[in-house]
Amino acid sequence: MKRVLIIGGGGMIGQKLAHHLSARGLNGDTDIEVTLFDMVFPKGGAPAANRITGHLADTDAVGQLLEARYDVIFHLAAVVSGEAEANFQIGWEVNGEAVIHFGRKLEEEHRKSKGAYVPSLVFTSSIAVFGPPFPDKIPDNQPLTPQTSYGAQKVCAEMIVNDMGRRGIARAVAIRLPTVVVRPGRPNMAASSFFSGIIREPLNGQEAILPVSDDVRHWHASPRAAVRFLCQAAGLDPALLGDNRALTMPGVSCTVAEQIEALRNLAGDKTVALIKREPNETIQRIVAGWPRNFDPQRAKALGFEAETNFDEIIRVYIEDELDR
């Protein structure tokens, strides 16, 4: 039996991953046991999974957690971009220090096992590791020049994940997720939250605030694609990654205007009319520093695939969240 740990298992993607693992197993292997670690869990929530409540910055709790030597670890937990920009302390503590501490604890288990324990580790990084000026399509060898606290923290995390892989402590890979839309539920503190909001709220008959201009271009994938990326990354042969264990995932590059047109195609003018334009300078400034398009050749060559257009991304939301 394979034991799977999802750190950040109470979050949106963690829950979707837990549901997926419970329904379909991990890459075809259904003989698995899933444990979720998070500060809080949604009511109801993913079935057939153990839940451990704790804080990533609680070094004792994380040390104890890792003593169980899970075969596969998904590390999804993070302070989101908007909160990391608003609060220097908590962002650097959780996304920086705590991730390094997690790596040290994992190495401790590896060393205690005399090298026998080498888990698969999939860490979710972000395209925020890149900063402007950007080329039209960002190549895989784009330098890491983040211009936000969140991005800087994710670079730190990529560094220790890569180092663990290089040293054979874990079969490690960091995947840089596109901005995942359409997120179900309520807005969060991520500066990117509106990208989901302008689709989700109107589809649910509610007003949504658009804080940026229509020509903002960004990089997206659905939660379903994100879960697929995570599972595929867990099954990857690390030898295929070479010296660089951070992979930019594929996505859909489109403007806010194109997203609104996709919504209009699927749900009509009345739905689109629920989007209210309320420019927000802070969000505009953060988003202006974000990448707009990628050429993720390495991930594509390894078989990773996102949606091909924004209509598909909206349809995934309708199928997975509204048609239930």
Added chain:
Amino acid sequence: MKRVLIIGGGGMIGQKLAHHLSARGLNGDTDIEVTLFDMVFPKGGAPAANRITGHLADTDAVGQLLEARYDVIFHLAAVVSGEAEANFQIGWEVNGEAVIHFGRKLEEEHRKSKGAYVPSLVFTSSIAVFGPPFPDKIPDNQPLTPQTSYGAQKVCAEMIVNDMGRRGIARAVAIRLPTVVVRPGRPNMAASSFFSGIIREPLNGQEAILPVSDDVRHWHASPRAAVRFLCQAAGLDPALLGDNRALTMPGVSCTVAEQIEALRNLAGDKTVALIKREPNETIQRIVAGWPRNFDPQRAKALGFEAETNFDEIIRVYIEDELDR
């Protein structure tokens, strides 16, 4: 009066910096008070400086230290490359976690002062942030792709230093020192230790071990140049740095063979005969992943200057260490 803190003030460069500040002040300003923080201090040591004994990984000690709100902070403390590669735990704890924690504590003081406290912060990074394959001369926009634990840790440190600068928490700059030679005193655990050893030991009439081949090319500056870089960096207008507050310092690019010839020029064949070739695979492997030459245009444009050849570097050692 300007209050200056040197974290790592007991080390070789910290002591030389303290001596320099005591003799000449900081960029012409002699109304300064110098405090050194380190685990241990050499006997005798730099004059007229307060000494505080503590460990960088002791979060309480660092928090207390920073409450004194120094005007200028030099952060030189690190676990050296060889030790960081040998010991995953201590390298990531000190060079990774503890540096992030230091940044958080500094931000706490900045915030408690309602933004009035904005110290100058000079952090010593390393050319180990770069990894192969290298171009002939590494440009300033070379991507950060470290292939050692030490290099990965220095990237993390650069990330939080840059973030502090971006947010106006400190007038922050990270300088990537060349490999500093000729270090006085005894060999240390840095994989680069032999670069000093093959000059220092023969000049002192002792045998030295050369663990790599003569055609190894590397990037060097003297301790005197390193101290000059530090002081200059402390006086730099951060606005000149733009979005990237990490600067590769100038240096001398030369092969081991050229270094040995420089020693022969200055000290003769008998001295050179004290160099014994004893290939060491671990050191060869680490050094093979190190940069060999740079084109540090940004630093040069800002007025930073190293020596121009290796003869000069040896002469600095003779003047500063042997002629006393």
